[in-house]
Amino acid sequence: MKSHPLAQPAAYLRYHDIPGQGAPLVMLHGIGCASSFDYPRLLAETGLAGRRALLVDLLGHGFSDKPEDFS
DSSP, X not given: OEEEEETTTTEEEEEEEEOXXXXXXXXXXXXXXXXXXXXXXXXXXXXXXXXXXXXXXXXXXXXXXXXXXXX
8 A cells, every 4th residue: 555645634645556557547436435445356357457556545535544624
């Protein structure tokens, strides 16, 4: 898992950078979910296996920070 520091709010956005071929798929989750949990098994499917992907946990979800002053 990688971290991207944010200045405002002071927090870390965390993501997985899955190696593979082609332009990376950027996978963003819906409300109440986390990319780090929901998408790894999807990337094992035949049509996506071997494809590079970025699985982003938005602030307040998954492994990303949950700043109290962020709406």
